[in-house]
Amino acid sequence: xxxxxxxxxxxxxxGFQALFEVSVEVEAGEAVAVIxxxxxxxxxxxxVISKLIGATSGxxxxxxxxxxxxxxxxxxxxxxxxxxxxxxxxxxxxxEENLRMGxxxxxxxxxxxxxxxxxxxxxxxxxxxRGQPAGTLSGGEQxxxxxxRALMSGPKLLLLDEPSAGLAPVVVQAIFDLVRRICAQxxxxxxxxxxxxxxxxxVGRAYLLEAGRIRLAGNSREFLDSQEIRKTYLGx
Amino acid sequence: xxxxxIFLLEAILxxxxxxxxxxxxxxxxxxxxxxxDVVWICYAELIMCGxxxxxxxxxxxxxxxxxxxxxxxxxxxVLGVILHQFVIRxxxxxxxxxxxxxxxxxxxxxxxxxxxxxxxEFRNLGVTLPSIRLGEMSFSAARLVAFCVALAGMLGMxxxxxxSYLGTAIRAISQDRAIMPLMGVSPARIFVLASALxxxxxxxxxxxxxxxxxxxxxxxxxxxxxxxxxxxxxGLGSMAGGFIAAFVFAQFISVGGFLFHLEWGYVLAFAFxxxxxxxxxxxxxxxx
Ligand SMILES: Nc1ncnc2c1ncn2[C@@H]1O[C@H](COP(=O)(O)OP(=O)(O)O)[C@@H](O)[C@H]1O
Ligand SMILES: [Mg+2]
Numbered sequence: 001x002x003x004x005x006x007x008x009x010x011x012x013x014x015g016f017q018a019l020f021e022v023s024v025e026v027e028a029g030e031a032v033a034v035i036x037x038x039x040x041x042x043x044x045x046x047x048v049i050s051k052l053i054g055a056t057s058g059x060x061x062x063x064x065x066x067x068x069x070x071x072x073x074x075x076x077x078x079x080x081x082x083x084x085x086x087x088x089x090x091x092x093x094x095x096e097e098n099l100r101m102g103x104x105x106x107x108x109x110x111x112x113x114x115x116x117x118x119x120x121x122x123x124x125x126x127x128x129x130r131g132q133p134a135g136t137l138s139g140g141e142q143x144x145x146x147x148x149r150a151l152m153s154g155p156k157l158l159l160l161d162e163p164s165a166g167l168a169p170v171v172v173q174a175i176f177d178l179v180r181r182i183c184a185q186x187x188x189x190x191x192x193x194x195x196x197x198x199x200x201x202x203v204g205r206a207y208l209l210e211a212g213r214i215r216l217a218g219n220s221r222e223f224l225d226s227q228e229i230r231k232t233y234l235g236x
Numbered sequence: 237x238x239x240x241x242i243f244l245l246e247a248i249l250x251x252x253x254x255x256x257x258x259x260x261x262x263x264x265x266x267x268x269x270x271x272x273d274v275v276w277i278c279y280a281e282l283i284m285c286g287x288x289x290x291x292x293x294x295x296x297x298x299x300x301x302x303x304x305x306x307x308x309x310x311x312x313x314v315l316g317v318i319l320h321q322f323v324i325r326x327x328x329x330x331x332x333x334x335x336x337x338x339x340x341x342x343x344x345x346x347x348x349x350x351x352x353x354x355x356x357e358f359r360n361l362g363v364t365l366p367s368i369r370l371g372e373m374s375f376s377a378a379r380l381v382a383f384c385v386a387l388a389g390m391l392g393m394x395x396x397x398x399x400s401y402l403g404t405a406i407r408a409i410s411q412d413r414a415i416m417p418l419m420g421v422s423p424a425r426i427f428v429l430a431s432a433l434x435x436x437x438x439x440x441x442x443x444x445x446x447x448x449x450x451x452x453x454x455x456x457x458x459x460x461x462x463x464x465x466x467x468x469x470x471g472l473g474s475m476a477g478g479f480i481a482a483f484v485f486a487q488f489i490s491v492g493g494f495l496f497h498l499e500w501g502y503v504l505a506f507a508f509x510x511x512x513x514x515x516x517x518x519x520x521x522x523x524x
Contacts, residue, residue: 050418072417082418090411093404101408104401105420153420 091135102152251490280460286442316435471522
């Protein structure tokens with residue numbers, strides 16, 4: 001079954017077009033990566049899916065239903081949770097209050113207790129630091145908290161924007177292990193990464209985005225074997 | 237104990253009572269600033285409207301006092317929403333100075349409109365609460381009631397902000413407005429809610445003030461500036477800072493007034509404010 005589909009989506013910022021007729025599909029249960037250089041439009045792509053910015057043309061469908069008329073704050077109720085670039089925790093709220101914010105939609109509030117337990121099971125570190133302001137966490141812990149906050153809404157589709165950015169190498173490894181575990185839990189994942197070698201080990205398929213256009217699409221094997229990817233992005 | 241000490245103690249306790257009331261007044265202003273990032277310069281004029289609402293409903297229309305007060309809280313809450321939707325929302329993206337000027341405009345508009353509608357007479361509720369004697373000290377029951385209600389109001393607000401989903405969203409939005417939709421929160425709705433709450437707090441303040449003071453169109457000027465300075469001294473937008481600052485300020489007014497002369501209390505309090513601005517311009521618990 002198809003989870004998410006973007007068809008010829010164009011989007012940008014006042015007077016500047018960042019995405020050109022981008023088409024992306026994600027099947028239920030799949031993990032898909034979007035890779036590409038800085039400024040390619042990867043973050044913009046995730047923003048347009050969660051409707052933080054509007055598409056100027058094209059169509060976005062979640063489980064077959066168009067998101068065109070869905071206001072930004074209702075996208076999460078459609079099953080899409082977005083872990084934004086740079087985590088964007090509420091620094092002066094505690095860890096647990098950040099998680100509570102993730103459960104803000106009415107349907108999610110009913111299952112707050114059980115999901116909190118699930119998130120703490122996934123990240124025992126967060127439970128240890130539940131009463132601490134999120135701004136005092138280490139980078140890796142903050143990323144866990146940001147992912148946990150997204151999981152609190154009970155999403156079907158998880159959008160991850162560079163979860164490994166700015167983290168120490170050991171922590172990067174831990175984050176990718178975690179993404180793998182989340183995929184194994186049955187979540188559908190669309191992940192943006194600059195850490196291409198690592199992310200291709202986690203996902204089944206990938207898209208290469210360059211200058212706002214999809215340049216390449218294929219499974220991870222094809223990406224790892226591609227001359228272009230090897231030369232430009234893996235330095236081989 | 238010497239008589240002098242008893243009266244000093246009385247002044248301190250009166251300062252405490254005044255502090256509770258000032259803390260309640262500053263809470264609403266801080267809430268609005270913390271959430272919307274706009275200072276309602278006309279906040280005390282909303283309180284003035286609430287005082288008139290209590291006066292007219294109770295004295296002219298013979299509503300029971302408590303019903304008139306409940307209605308006043310609702311009326312000022314609605315005024316807060318109207319103020320937000322028609323005055324603040326259009327200037328949300330504007331320069332802070334323009335936001336300040338437009339709410340300043342509302343201040344004088346409300347004052348002038350009240351003069352037109354109600355005249356310049358001082359109006360009195362005609363309710364006198366007894367004074368309570370405690371040994372050689374005496375306290376006005378109105379102040380005691382105001383203090384208790386103000387504390388209860390603040391406790392209620394604290395519980396709402398710390399325990400509920402909406403309250404948490406209100407605190408979160410001041411930390412990162414842009415990602416609120418990702419949490420399923422519509423910032424526009426939170427702004428309306430905060431405006432209604434800020435208005436309701438102003439309405440509650442009005443109910444407590446009208447028990448102690450006559451209402452007239454310019455009454456906002458006698459406590460609006462103090463409320464604003466308390467918020468600044470506590471750190472604009474910091475509700476806890478405003479709470480502390482209100483009690484400090486009230487002690488200056490009350491004890492300073494007792495030790496020297498009533499007017500001296502205010503002179504000392506404002507001098508202290510100026511000194512604080514040199515020492516800690518961001519306020520007691522302010523960031524930046
Ligand atoms: N808020 C913004 N306003 C204007 N332009 C932006 C904004 N955010 C990103 N851009 C521009 O859009 C392009 C794509 O940015 P982005 O999606 O952040 O790229 P990536 O995430 O792939 O690094 C870049 O050229 C960037 O400068
Ligand atoms: Mg990016």
